[in-house]
Amino acid sequence: MRILNDNKLMLEGDENTLITFLGENVVNFKIYRRLEPKYRVIDTESLRKVKVYISKRDDRIFAGDGRINITYNLKKRAFKLSCNNIDFCAHNVILSNKKYFIHIMWKNEYVYGLGERAVKFNRRGLRLRLLNMDPSVYRANDDPLYLNIPFLLMIGENFSYGFFLNTIRESIFDLCHNNDDKIVVESHGLEVNYYIIFGRSPIDVIREYTKLVGRAPLPPLWALGYHQSRAPFPPIFSIKMIIGGYRNEENVLKIAEEFRKRKIPCDVIYLDIDYMDGFKPFTWHPKRFKNYRSMLKKLNRMGFKVVTIIDPYIKYEPQSPMFRKYLEKNFFVKRDDKIFIGYGWPGKTVFPDFTREEVREWWAQLHKDLLESGVSGIWNDMNEPTFNVRLFGKKDLSRVRFYAGSLDEFRNIYANLMAIATWNAFKLFKKNKRPYILSRSGYAGIQKYAAVWTGDNISNWSHLRLSISMILSLGLCGLPFVGADIGGWAKIVAKKPYFARCTPELFARWIQLGIFYPLCRSHSMIFSQEPWVFGRDVENIAKKYIRLRYRLIPYIYSLFWEHTQNGMPIMRPLFLYYPEDDRSHRDDEFLLGPFMLIAPVLEKGSRSRVVYLPRQVWYDYWSMKKYEGGVISVKAPLDTIPIFIRSGAIIPTQPILNYIGERMVDVTLEIYPGNGSFTLYEDDGITIDSKYSLTKIINYMRGDKWNAMIERRRGEYNPRRKLYVYFRGIEEAEKILVNNKNIRPIELRRDGFIIDIGDNTKDIKINLSSIKLLDK
Ligand code: GLC
Numbered sequence: 001m002r003i004l005n006d007n008k009l010m011l012e013g014d015e016n017t018l019i020t021f022l023g024e025n026v027v028n029f030k031i032y033r034r035l036e037p038k039y040r041v042i043d044t045e046s047l048r049k050v051k052v053y054i055s056k057r058d059d060r061i062f063a064g065d066g067r068i069n070i071t072y073n074l075k076k077r078a079f080k081l082s083c084n085n086i087d088f089c090a091h092n093v094i095l096s097n098k099k100y101f102i103h104i105m106w107k108n109e110y111v112y113g114l115g116e117r118a119v120k121f122n123r124r125g126l127r128l129r130l131l132n133m134d135p136s137v138y139r140a141n142d143d144p145l146y147l148n149i150p151f152l153l154m155i156g157e158n159f160s161y162g163f164f165l166n167t168i169r170e171s172i173f174d175l176c177h178n179n180d181d182k183i184v185v186e187s188h189g190l191e192v193n194y195y196i197i198f199g200r201s202p203i204d205v206i207r208e209y210t211k212l213v214g215r216a217p218l219p220p221l222w223a224l225g226y227h228q229s230r231a232p233f234p235p236i237f238s239i240k241m242i243i244g245g246y247r248n249e250e251n252v253l254k255i256a257e258e259f260r261k262r263k264i265p266c267d268v269i270y271l272d273i274d275y276m277d278g279f280k281p282f283t284w285h286p287k288r289f290k291n292y293r294s295m296l297k298k299l300n301r302m303g304f305k306v307v308t309i310i311d312p313y314i315k316y317e318p319q320s321p322m323f324r325k326y327l328e329k330n331f332f333v334k335r336d337d338k339i340f341i342g343y344g345w346p347g348k349t350v351f352p353d354f355t356r357e358e359v360r361e362w363w364a365q366l367h368k369d370l371l372e373s374g375v376s377g378i379w380n381d382m383n384e385p386t387f388n389v390r391l392f393g394k395k396d397l398s399r400v401r402f403y404a405g406s407l408d409e410f411r412n413i414y415a416n417l418m419a420i421a422t423w424n425a426f427k428l429f430k431k432n433k434r435p436y437i438l439s440r441s442g443y444a445g446i447q448k449y450a451a452v453w454t455g456d457n458i459s460n461w462s463h464l465r466l467s468i469s470m471i472l473s474l475g476l477c478g479l480p481f482v483g484a485d486i487g488g489w490a491k492i493v494a495k496k497p498y499f500a501r502c503t504p505e506l507f508a509r510w511i512q513l514g515i516f517y518p519l520c521r522s523h524s525m526i527f528s529q530e531p532w533v534f535g536r537d538v539e540n541i542a543k544k545y546i547r548l549r550y551r552l553i554p555y556i557y558s559l560f561w562e563h564t565q566n567g568m569p570i571m572r573p574l575f576l577y578y579p580e581d582d583r584s585h586r587d588d589e590f591l592l593g594p595f596m597l598i599a600p601v602l603e604k605g606s607r608s609r610v611v612y613l614p615r616q617v618w619y620d621y622w623s624m625k626k627y628e629g630g631v632i633s634v635k636a637p638l639d640t641i642p643i644f645i646r647s648g649a650i651i652p653t654q655p656i657l658n659y660i661g662e663r664m665v666d667v668t669l670e671i672y673p674g675n676g677s678f679t680l681y682e683d684d685g686i687t688i689d690s691k692y693s694l695t696k697i698i699n700y701m702r703g704d705k706w707n708a709m710i711e712r713r714r715g716e717y718n719p720r721r722k723l724y725v726y727f728r729g730i731e732e733a734e735k736i737l738v739n740n741k742n743i744r745p746i747e748l749r750r751d752g753f754i755i756d757i758g759d760n761t762k763d764i765k766i767n768l769s770s771i772k773l774l775d776k
Pocket residue numbers: 230231232272273309381382440455456489523
């Protein structure tokens with residue numbers, strides 16, 4: 001073993017081993033016969049460099065930077081890693097038949113990760129393949145699906161660690177399936193490249209992992225509102241058969257008007273494939289969307305943003321001069337040396353080869369008219385890629401290839417490359433505005449360009465539940481902006497059961513849960529699923545919860561900012577905060593940010609819910625009843641989703657709006673008894689280089705005193721709003737001092753009171769004395 005430079009070690013042999021220590025508990029291993037950089041997701045050398053020390057005793061080599069230490073056993077050719085005297089990772093690597101096998105000892109219970117999967121949340125015991133695919137409607141346990149990420153989060157008894165396989169190629173993860181105490185990772189090619197990330201807690205691991213693969217930028221603020229979408233019937237036969245989608249201008253405007261008339265907040269309307277002429281990307285239907293420009297203007301004036309779907313192909317039309325022009329470019333995926341013709345919604349189609357930069361540039365240019373005429377976001381679908389819309393038949397995919405390499409080698413990264421092309425389109429045609437891209441497929445790093453949704457789920461109760469672990473897993477893998485189709489997408493399923501239909505009850509339960517998805521979109525095939533189609537009662541429930549979503553926007557937006565700082569997801573499993581508590585390893589409850597615990601009702605007919613609360617004080621959001629943790633049972637009538645607030649919580653809220661940006665609004669900080677802190681993030685919500693403002697809030701109680709400190713806002717952005725503080729869970733306070741001046745509440749509520757603190761251009765200290773808390 002020799003040191004190459006400060007932080008790199010080289011171990012030469014049949015296979016070379018290059019070990020790089022990358023500050024803050026991260027080590028990269030490259031073991032190779034031949035280096036294969038083009039198959040890597042990342043090449044990160046930019047983390048803080050550390051200095052490595054090395055020594056040898058008998059047949060062991062010791063190397064480390066003082067924190068992380070590696071022992072290499074020359075005889076067994078095995079590595080042991082330890083950090084702060086915790087041995088956390090023993091593994092060895094074997095090359096066999098052009099494949100590398102990493103054997104990792106893992107006796108502990110919990111293994112999470114690998115992206116979007118419809119299998120059990122804790123992956124222990126499973127063998128999973130990572131290859132992006134279109135399952136064309138999936139059911140529980142179908143695997144793999146559209147989006148794979150070769151990242152594992154392992155949680156041991158007093159430590160956590162992450163494992164990231166740095167390859168874009170197909171891989172297989174055996175997670176204690178064949179061998180109870182071993183994880184075996186199978187990676188193709190002549191280089192195996194992986195990162196090991198140590199953390200005291202899973203939160204540390206996520207921070208370092210997202211530093212490596214990159215974090216999501218802030219979305220445009222409007223994208224945090226409610227999104228409405230509807231799909232047509234799959235276009236198998238003739239266009240006349242299409243029912244269901246928003247299929248003409250009147251139809252779209254009518255939906256928009258309904259939202260405003262019924263005062264149900266909504267920001268985004270989607271146009272699925274039937275806005276196009278024969279489903280051809282970058283066209284508008286000449287009759288049904290003849291005046292699309294004026295339709296878009298009207299919608300924009302009403303406060304709606306429009307997102308259009310774009311599939312990754314061009315219709316094969318040898319007669320059309322336009323198509324021939326495209327063909328001349330020779331920009332498409334090939335089979336042998338000829339252009340490959342597959343099937344998309346328009347029938348025969350050819351597929352852009354996004355592995356080439358000039359293709360990405362050309363594709364970006366194609367968005368000019370859409371983005372300049374008032375479309376605000378682009379929805380990338382079928383990007384696994386689906387070369388075979390099954391309804392049309394099946395094309396042989398052997399020998400299909402990209403410029404960069406074979407289909408199997410590059411398909412996992414196709415969606416990321418398409419998203420980059422789309423991102424470039426925004427750069428060209430929307431100048432400094434933040435892109436909004438929604439992608440179905442993706443791989444590690446997709447979060448830098450796009451939000452994702454969990455594809456074609458089914459309108460049934462098992463998918464309601466599945467949506468939670470799927471979104472949580474994506475969050476752990478670095479994707480904060482994720483949603484599932486609220487209400488369920490598929491109504492007709494190719495496999496048994498053949499029919500599914502969102503019932504009023506299921507929709508009520510789904511919308512209650514869905515407003516806590518980072519991406520809050522209702523989408524469905526054929527049958528409409530707008531909040532009002534299930535009758536008055538369910539409409540009122542939907543309205544109540546969509547409005548709650550809008551009240552929480554300042555909180556949720558600040559969580560997106562937090563992600564940019566530390567990689568934390570928006571929707572969080574309980575175990576992120578209580579990793580040692582076995583009962584926090586669950587998929588039927590989750591946290592929105594640090595403070596709100598959501599326990600949705602997931603069973604048909606159920607009107608109550610058994611909830612597990614980790615040991616500490618929680619408040620029932622609706623009644624302010626106090627709990628000390630443990631298993632409880634609460635009532636949950638159809639209009640109620642159980643929500644619990646962690647003691648000491650600080651939740652910034654705003655008044656209800658029809659859409660984001662409708663008018664300037666003030667912010668109310670809802671503060672709960674206990675100790676806590678939070679940072680409120682504000683900016684213009686739309687431009688990439690917006691100035692921003694940060695307000696740190698600290699909440700603490702001592703005996704019968706309750707104090708809050710709202711620090712002077714930092715940053716150059718002036719939010720032009722007032723701040724209010726709503727102390728919840730308090731019956732009375734003898735004195736309320738704001739910066740040592742006695743004040744009175746501006747409003748008394750059943751469970752607390754609201755005070756006006758004006759602006760926070762100066763530090764604000766609030767002291768409540770001789771308080772009496774609500775006793776419930
Ligand atoms: C795919 C998408 C779905 C969309 C449909 C028609 O199945 O996953 O969301 O509605 O195609 O474009």
